[in-house]
Amino acid sequence: MIQTMRWFGPNDPVSLMDIRQAGCSGVVTALHQIPVGQVWPIEAIEDRKKLVETGNDQYTELKWLVVESLPVHEDIKKGLPSREDYIHNYKESLRNLATCGIKTVCYNFMPVLDWSRTILDHTLPEGQKTLRFVWEDFALFDLYILQRPGAFADYETSVQEAALSKIKTMTPEEIGTLTNTVLLGLPGSEEAFELTEFQGLLNNYAEIGDKELRQNLYYFVSQIAPLAQDLGINLCIHPDDPPRSLLGLPRVVSTAADLEQLLQSCDVRANGITFCTGSLGVRADNDLPGMIRRFGDRIHFVHLRTTKRDADNPLNFHEAPHLEGDVDMYEVVKALTEEEIRRKSEKYADNQLPMRPDHGFQMLDDLHKKTYPGYSAIGRLKALAELRGLEMSILRSFNQF
Structure with a gap:
């Protein structure tokens, strides 16, 4: 190759x-x-x-x-x-x-x-950092940060409950980091979508x-x-x-x-x-x-x-x-x-x-x-x-x- x-x-x-x-x-x-x-x-x-x-x-x-x-x-x-x-x-x-x-x-x-990822700096046992996707964290964003209409139908009850429990323990900085990570746009760009605009983009695909x-x-x-x-x-x-x-x-x-x-x-x-x-x-x-x-x-x-x-x-x-x-x-x-x-x-x-x-x-x-x-x-x-x-x-x- x-x-x-x-x-x-x-x-x-x-x-x-x-x-x-x-x-x-x-x-x-x-x-x-x-x-x-x-x-x-x-x-x-x-x-x-x-x-x-x-x-x-x-x-x-x-x-x-x-x-x-x-x-x-x-x-x-x-x-x-x-x-x-x-x-x-x-x-x-x-x-x-x-x-x-x-x-x-x-x-x-x-x-x-x-x-889509939920973590950009997941640390491995040897100390390297890598990208990671966690379904519960993505559900947390979708359900309780974005609050997308109809989102609950996409997640099992256990995932909904785990996400709710976790967001109650998160700091505003941690919520902001997760939001920016999920909303990263095109590869090669350091800019994420604005949360206030994002639901409108999803609505276009209703x-x-x-x-x-x-x-x-x-x-x-x-x-x-x-x-x-x-x-x-x-x-x-x-x-x-x-x-x-x-x-x-x-x-x-x-x-x-x-x-x-x-x-x-x-x-x-x-x-x-x-x-x-x-x-x-x-x-x-x-x-x-x-x-x-x-x-x-x-x-x-x-x-x-x-x-x-x-x-x-x-x-x-x-x-x-x-x-x-x-x-x-x-x-x-x-x-x-x-x-x-x-x-x-x-x-x-x-x-x-x-x-x-x-x-x-x-x-x-x-x-x-x-x-x-x-x-x-x-x-x-x-x-x-x-x-x-x-x-x-x-x-x-x-x-x-």
Whole structure:
């Protein structure tokens, strides 16, 4: 696989030099400064590409390989008449990216929030900090902080009672921290939604259930994937994170059945998948190696990470060491290696998958730095080193190294 890391742009505390020293040859980035729904102009794309690839002689071996993400406007997700204008803009952005030689574009279709956690600095026994999701804490936010209408129907009585008991012991600072954590917006942003505005965003989906959101996703894909195919761009949807309904919002990219329906809705190879082992691996019923073998031809980008579900409550999980969580990383990397070997034997131009180590720990010197949650340098360096060694051993077993 092609080793990459995500870079959030010039303000990212992890530098391009850090990424290059980690041994990466590729960069995953996006134009976060452009409002969602607006066209990405060629000039802005070229400026970012130049910064990554030729900003200084020491960076000349880095390439901007993947856009993560070209975000989908909420009006598209809601199926509003205005979606046509935003789909038009999306197509223009794809054309401009293709003109600039960027051929892999990641996106997601999660309503309102791109991802959800309840703790950003959960401390492991060895002292590293990691991301964590606790169902009881999420219920506490939903029921007693947000006070979402109808929320009680989504939680068992025991969870409701435990959440009520816990909030009575929390300080205002602790309540504020939980609120800001849940309401974090797009990855790459340090800004959270305002609580007073958030319920209004949820209300916009009051009449949009599972069926409607799927229809809106499949319509969007049917409009953009054929163009992407013509442009030589591989689109790759990111799975839901976590892969279950939250806050009454539907989630439609969480299981193998979801992926099957999506790929069939527009059966062109450009309609593909970002195979995120962390998101999909939260569900014990997802067979990740089997999914790779089933959908391998439509996997265009890989996120390698793993989570660990709590033994007493599998709805709780934390980001775990990459080789030690619930994901069988050996079997996952083996299946991905087999897919790359197949592509090489069939003369695919894209016979190597861009991969990035995802959600590394905050550890060592990075414990004293402010970085994007899950995106500190040393934790991802550790993860990449482990994954690189695992992949090398598997390649040796296939006589490919």
